[in-house]
Amino acid sequence: MVKNFYFKIEKKIDGFLGRAGSFSTPHGDIQTPAFATVGTKATIKGLTIDQIKEINPEIFLANTYHLYFNPGEEIIKKAGGLHDFSQWNGPIMTDSGGFQAFSLGAAFGENISKIAKDDSGFSQIALNKTKGGDCATCELGIDKRLAKITENGVEFRSYKDGSKHLFTPEKSMQIQYKLGADILFAFDECTSPQATYEYQKEAIDRTHRWAVRSLNEHKKLQKLKDSKKNNQALFGIVQGGRYEDLRKESAKFIGKMDFEGFGIGGSFDKDDMDKAVRVVNEILPENKPRHLLGIGEPMDLFMGVENGVDFFDCVAPSRMGRHGGIHTKNGRINIKNAKYKEDFSPLDEDCGCYACKNYTKAYINHLQREKEVLGGILATIHNLYFVVNLVKNIRQSILDENFFKFKKDFLGKYYKKN
Amino acid sequence: MVKNFYFKIEKKIDGFLGRAGSFSTPHGDIQTPAFATVGTKATIKGLTIDQIKEINPEIFLANTYHLYFNPGEEIIKKAGGLHDFSQWNGPIMTDSGGFQAFSLGAAFGENISKIAKDDSGFSQIALNKTKGGDCATCELGIDKRLAKITENGVEFRSYKDGSKHLFTPEKSMQIQYKLGADILFAFDECTSPQATYEYQKEAIDRTHRWAVRSLNEHKKLQKLKDSKKNNQALFGIVQGGRYEDLRKESAKFIGKMDFEGFGIGGSFDKDDMDKAVRVVNEILPENKPRHLLGIGEPMDLFMGVENGVDFFDCVAPSRMGRHGGIHTKNGRINIKNAKYKEDFSPLDEDCGCYACKNYTKAYINHLQREKEVLGGILATIHNLYFVVNLVKNIRQSILDENFFKFKKDFLGKYYKKN
Numbered sequence: 088m089v090k091n092f093y094f095k096i097e098k099k100i101d102g103f104l105g106r107a108g109s110f111s112t113p114h115g116d117i118q119t120p121a122f123a124t125v126g127t128k129a130t131i132k133g134l135t136i137d138q139i140k141e142i143n144p145e146i147f148l149a150n151t152y153h154l155y156f157n158p159g160e161e162i163i164k165k166a167g168g169l170h171d172f173s174q175w176n177g178p179i180m181t182d183s184g185g186f187q188a189f190s191l192g193a194a195f196g197e198n199i200s201k202i203a204k205d206d207s208g209f210s211q212i213a214l215n216k217t218k219g220g221d222c223a224t225c226e227l228g229i230d231k232r233l234a235k236i237t238e239n240g241v242e243f244r245s246y247k248d249g250s251k252h253l254f255t256p257e258k259s260m261q262i263q264y265k266l267g268a269d270i271l272f273a274f275d276e277c278t279s280p281q282a283t284y285e286y287q288k289e290a291i292d293r294t295h296r297w298a299v300r301s302l303n304e305h306k307k308l309q310k311l312k313d314s315k316k317n318n319q320a321l322f323g324i325v326q327g328g329r330y331e332d333l334r335k336e337s338a339k340f341i342g343k344m345d346f347e348g349f350g351i352g353g354s355f356d357k358d359d360m361d362k363a364v365r366v367v368n369e370i371l372p373e374n375k376p377r378h379l380l381g382i383g384e385p386m387d388l389f390m391g392v393e394n395g396v397d398f399f400d401c402v403a404p405s406r407m408g409r410h411g412g413i414h415t416k417n418g419r420i421n422i423k424n425a426k427y428k429e430d431f432s433p434l435d436e437d438c439g440c441y442a443c444k445n446y447t448k449a450y451i452n453h454l455q456r457e458k459e460v461l462g463g464i465l466a467t468i469h470n471l472y473f474v475v476n477l478v479k480n481i482r483q484s485i486l487d488e489n490f491f492k493f494k495k496d497f498l499g500k501y502y503k504k505n
Numbered sequence: 506m507v508k509n510f511y512f513k514i515e516k517k518i519d520g521f522l523g524r525a526g527s528f529s530t531p532h533g534d535i536q537t538p539a540f541a542t543v544g545t546k547a548t549i550k551g552l553t554i555d556q557i558k559e560i561n562p563e564i565f566l567a568n569t570y571h572l573y574f575n576p577g578e579e580i581i582k583k584a585g586g587l588h589d590f591s592q593w594n595g596p597i598m599t600d601s602g603g604f605q606a607f608s609l610g611a612a613f614g615e616n617i618s619k620i621a622k623d624d625s626g627f628s629q630i631a632l633n634k635t636k637g638g639d640c641a642t643c644e645l646g647i648d649k650r651l652a653k654i655t656e657n658g659v660e661f662r663s664y665k666d667g668s669k670h671l672f673t674p675e676k677s678m679q680i681q682y683k684l685g686a687d688i689l690f691a692f693d694e695c696t697s698p699q700a701t702y703e704y705q706k707e708a709i710d711r712t713h714r715w716a717v718r719s720l721n722e723h724k725k726l727q728k729l730k731d732s733k734k735n736n737q738a739l740f741g742i743v744q745g746g747r748y749e750d751l752r753k754e755s756a757k758f759i760g761k762m763d764f765e766g767f768g769i770g771g772s773f774d775k776d777d778m779d780k781a782v783r784v785v786n787e788i789l790p791e792n793k794p795r796h797l798l799g800i801g802e803p804m805d806l807f808m809g810v811e812n813g814v815d816f817f818d819c820v821a822p823s824r825m826g827r828h829g830g831i832h833t834k835n836g837r838i839n840i841k842n843a844k845y846k847e848d849f850s851p852l853d854e855d856c857g858c859y860a861c862k863n864y865t866k867a868y869i870n871h872l873q874r875e876k877e878v879l880g881g882i883l884a885t886i887h888n889l890y891f892v893v894n895l896v897k898n899i900r901q902s903i904l905d906e907n908f909f910k911f912k913k914d915f916l917g918k919y920y921k922k923n
Contacts, residue, residue, distance in 0.1 A: 129871070133551060133878040136863060158871040162847055166867060174863055429580055445554060445592055449584060453547070453576040460551035460878055 092320040092347045094376050094397075100490050104368045104395030107485040110348070110376050112178045112269040113318045114170065119376060120392045121145035122383065122478040123180060123400035124471050128153050129163075129173040131471070132405055133464040136174040141441055142468065144475045146178040146270075148400045151262055152187035156247055160265035168267025180270035180400075182380075183259045183301075183324070186277045186352075188243045188252075189234050236276060238293065256300035260321075264308040268319065272350055273301035275324040280354030287328045294326050295340045302344060320347035322378060325367050329356050334363055338370035348376040351396070361390045368395030383474055385414070385501055389494045392481050404474045408466030411455050414473040418501050422466065427452040440472035441465075510738040510765045512537075512794050512815075518908050522786045522813030525903040528766070528794050530596045530687040531736045532588065537794060538810045539563035540801065540896040541598060541818035542889050546571050547581075547591040549889070550823055551882040554592040559859055560886065562893045564596040564688075566818045569680055570605030574665055578683035586685025598688035598818075600798075601677045601719075601742070604695045604770075606661045606670075607652050654694060656711065674718035678739075682726040686737065690768055691719035693742040698772030705746045712744050713758045720762060738765035740796060743785050747774050752781055756788035766794040769814070779808045786813030801892055803832070803919055807912045810899050822892045826884030829873050832891040836919050840884065845870040858890035859883075 096108040110117045124131055124144040131139055131147075139147070149169055154160065166172040169179050234243040240255030256274040263271040275294040278287055305321045308314060323346035327333035341349060349371050355363045364379060371377055376397040382388070383401025391399060404414070411423040415435040420427075422434065433443035434451065442451070442465035454462030477497075484493035514526040528535045542549055542562040549557060549565075557565070567587055572578065584590040587597050652661040658673030677692040693712045696705055723739045726732060741764040745751035759767060767789050773781045782797060789795055794815040800806070801819025809817060822832070829841040833853040838845075840852065851861035852869065860869070860883035872880030895915075902911035 128875050128877055129868075130877050130879045133882060135556075135859070135879065135882070137859075138553075157875055158846060158867070162867060162871075165847055166849055166865065172865075172868055172871075174868075428576060429583055431584055441553070447584070447590075449576070449580060450547075450590055450592075453580075453590075457546050457575055459546055459548050460882075461548045461553065464551060464553070464878075 091318050094348070094374060096373070098486050098488075100393065100485055101488070103393055104365065105393045105485060105490065106395065106397070107482045108376070108397065110397070112320070113315075114176060114178045114269050117145040117178050117398075118479070118482060119145075119397040120388075120478050120482055121398055122388070122475050123148040123378075123398060124475065125150075125400050125402045125405070126173065126175075127402070128157070129169060132409065132467060133460060134467065138441065138464075138468060139175065142472045142475055144177075144471070145479075146180060146398070147173075147175050148180045148182065149173075149266070149268065150187065151181045151184035151259065151266065154181075154266060155184060155262050156245060160262045164265040164267065168265075170267065178270065179268040180322075180378075181263050181266050181268040181272070183272045183274040184254055184262065185241065185259065185274050187246075188241045188254045189236075189277050236293075238296075240274070240297075241276075256297040257304040260301055260304040260308060264305075264314070264319065270320050270322060270348070271305065273298045273305075273321060273323045273346070275326055275350075275352055277353055278326065278328055280329060280356075282328055284330055284333075287326075287330055287333055290328075291326050291333055291337045294324070295337070298323050298341055298344060302346065322346055322348040322350050322376075324350040324352045324380075325371070326353045327363075327367075328354050329359075329363070331363065331366055334367050335370060338367040342371045346375070348378065348397075350378045350380050352380045360387070361394055364391060364396060365394040371395075385474075385477060386498055388474070388478055389481065389498065392478075392485075393490070393494075399478065401474075404470035405467040408470040409463035411466070412470075413466055414470050416497075416500055418503065422448060422451050422462075423455050424452075434466075434469050435473070438469065438472070440469045442469040442472075509736050512766070512792060514791070516904050516906075518811065518903055519906070521811055522783065523811045523903060523908065524813065524815070525900045526794070526815065528815070530738070531733075532594060532596045532687050535563040535596050535816075536897070536900060537563075537815040538806075538896050538900050539816055540806070540893050541566040541796075541816060542893065543568075543818050543820045543823070544591065544593075545820070546575070547587060550827065550885060551878060552885065556859065556882075556886060557593065560890045560893055562595075562889070564598060564816070565591075565593050566598045566600065567591075567684070567686065568605065569599045569602035569677065569684065572599075572684060573602060573680050574663060578680045582683040582685065586683075588685065596688065597686040598740075598796075599681050599684050599686040599690070601690040601692040602672055602680065603659065603677065603692050605664075606659045606672045607654075607695050654711075656714075658692070658715075659694075674715040675722040678719055678722040678726060682723075682732070682737065688766070689723065689737055689739050691716045691723075691739060691741045691764070693744055693770060695771055696744065696746055698747060698774070700746055702748055702751075705744075705748055705751055709744050709751055709755045712742070713755070716741050716759055716762060720764065740764055740766040740768050740794075742768040742770045742798075743789070744771045745781075745785075746772055747777075747781070749781065749784055752785050753788060756785040760789045764793070766796065766815075768796045768798050770798045778805070779812055782809060782814060783812040789813075803892075803895060804916055806892070806896055807899065807916065810896075810903075811908070811912075817896065819892075822888035823885040826888040827881035829884070830888075831884055832888050834915075834918055836921065840866060840869050840880075841873050842870075852884075852887050853891070856887065856890070858887045860887040860890075 091113050093111045096106045099106045108119045123146045125148050127150045129149050163172050170176050234241050242253050259274040274297050276290045278290045309317045323341040325337045325341050327337040378398035379391045379396040383403045411421045413420050413422050413434050427448040430448040451465050484490045509531050511529045514524045517524045526537045541564040543566050545568045547567050581590050652659050660671050674692040681689040692715050694708045696708045727735045741759040743755045743759050745755040796816035797809045797814040801821045829839045831838050831840050831852050845866040848866040869883050902908045
């Protein structure tokens with residue numbers, strides 16, 4: 088059997104879990120830690136492939152749930168897969184579709200799961216509220232909906248037309264197989280951050296059974312005659328919510344399975360996300376990559392890397408940019424602020440992105456105040472460039488044995504109270 | 506005095522008014538006939554400067570009315586003018602702001618002009634309805650409003666906040682002077698296509714007096730200490746509506762004035778636009794360029810060139826593209842049509858635009874159906890490339906003494922009933 092995926096650690100942060108490495112895929116090597124730009128519907132809002140190439144992300148994440156509805160996995164398969172469809176020829180990952188099925192699926196029938204009765208919103212949505220992180224779902228501005236969870240999978244209604252659908256671990260694998268990304272995720276249950284211990288325990292047990300079914304189906308699909316033979320890697324997802332013992336239990340169970348890497352999903356308390364990530368990564372096998380799902384705030388990126396995270400993804404940089412929020416080395420600014428009307432300097436001095444090389448704050452202020460699309464595009468280009476390169480610079484600081492100094496300098500400037 | 510503008514005719518269509526030439530400006534030579542891409546607010550919706558450069562229009566048109574409100578001509582002057590503000594370093598033209606003041610300005614006061622009582626919508630709006638052409642105003646989806654026309658100018662209300670404003674010929678020149686385009690337009694009155702002969706006559710007389718005031722003010726401004734000394738050319742505008750004798754009268758009056766070129770504005774009947782353009786261009790001096798305002802439909806471009814037009818502008822290619830309408834050599838298609846869901850060919854075979862070189866109909870169909878911004882951007886890029894290059898190819902056919910064959914072949918395919 089050809090081995091298409093290989094994770095190599097180049098350097099560790101002395102005495103910590105963090106490491107710099109690389110993960111080889113059929114569409115190129117990913118230098119880790121790496122930030123995956125999110126293109127929910129196989130497009131980063133408004134950006135052409137050349138603009139994305141100039142940002143130079145190591146990997147691109149697309150959402151299975153949305154692509155299942157439109158244009159549908161069959162059309163993407165006919166196009167030759169997501170790479171040919173979107174023209175992004177670097178590595179691509181797809182999520183399992185589960186999170187959106189839970190959070191966007193409207194309730195139906197009598198037998199509503201506990202998750203639907205919970206009053207607090209869904210896992211990552213709540214997480215985002217506290218952490219400033221973000222996820223594709225939040226972007227749609229849709230709060231929690233009801234979905235029916237059974238041993239078989241998740242029954243839900245389309246967010247578009249209310250039609251009934253069923254996602255099972257097998258179905259998720261079949262869709263992702265057809266979408267044709269390099270890295271896929273196992274089907275898991277996202278619980279509410281306020282879920283009781285009992286429910287959370289029940290949910291991770293189910294998630295573990297679904298992980299087994301996901302892996303079995305994945306292996307079967309990778310051997311199909313029309314497959315490209317093991318050119319897709321499956322990552323298992325660790326859950327457990329805010330409960331340390333459940334996180335550990337989940338990491339042990341998932342970590343022992345034959346996945347090519349791991350996702351850390353679900354919800355955390357703001358104040359001990361670092362601890363939760365650390366206890367999980369202490370258990371997960373060192374020789375496989377780990378993805379902290381849906382996190383992209385600068386301080387959380389440092390926290391994640393320090394505690395052994397290799398991949399991140401988040402829609403916050405693009406969504407925030409479209410609403411005027413701009414990352415700069417001196418913290419976040421709102422480009423729509425009137426004080427930038429006559430500021431003819433770039434968004435961030437010394438930034439090498441297309442927006443900063445070509446345009447002024449005054450012009451982008453004008454575009455955003457006038458709701459001109461180019462204003463959101465330039466802000467998106469800048470913010471993605473900022474975050475992608477921040478993670479690349481964090482990686483370099485590990486190689487240079489300089490991580491903690493870089494962290495202190497960067498965060499000191501970024502979060503400095505003026 | 507330095508002569509910054511020079512029109513040179515390279516070749517004429519034998520026995521017709523049409524010609525291929527060039528118009529030199531401080532920001533480069535414009536090969537004519539040329540299609541000006543419209544960036545109402547100093548941006549072509551969603552396109553970066555590099556994307557515009559790849560389309561390679563000869564000239565760019567921005568709207569004075571919109572820029573007067575936001576960000577304001579003072580800020581653009583401080584930025585160094587429209588070229589520095591927008592980063593478009595080729596030739597730029599601005600309109601006078603009059604058309605939008607009439608059509609977007611809400612009525613106030615007692616003394617409402619005849620134009621406001623007219624029941625038929627404003628000149629170019631109505632023209633667009635019949636001819637498939639377009640204008641920046643129509644793009645905003647706002648139908649006619651009332652404005653008060655006096656000898657002094659036009660009093661109107663802001664389309665944004667209802668505040669009162671006054672445009673006079675002098676004010677229009679002062680704003681355009683500060684915006685800093687290469688080609689400016691005199692302040693004129695756009696009448697309704699259904700205006701009575703009496704009103705139309707009254708209006709062109711006023712337009713002629715305003716033309717004198719515009720030219721005087723322009724000359725004064727070009728001599729100012731802080732000006733770049735005659736680096737802006739002023740075009741006068743011929744009006745006259747549907748009345749041939751008034752068109753002729755206006756062409757005679759305006760044509761004798763010391764303008765660097767001419768605009769043909771206002772309304773026509775669909776069936777005799779060609780005749781109206783011809784009678785005007787027979788009178789206007791041959792050695793100066795002529796701009797047919799707000800026209801961009803393929804058949805009208807051929808008609809205009811044949812009858813001596815050197816410049817066109819129109820927002821239709823971008824607006825139509827954002828709604829799914831795509832120019833192809835075989836006519837217009839709607840890319841949102843379900844039949845393109847699995848069509849993995851480019852929008853138009855053999856087209857050299859960025860969208861056609863990189864993307865399939867299926868992908869753009871997906872983006873547009875999902876209301877993803879990139880779908881509109883790719884369609885805009887394609888349509889602008891199509892129209893800009895159509896006019897370039899028309900120019901080449903004149904140089905090759907091949908105009909009528911090219912016209913017949915092109916229009917035969919484009920308007921062929923399938």
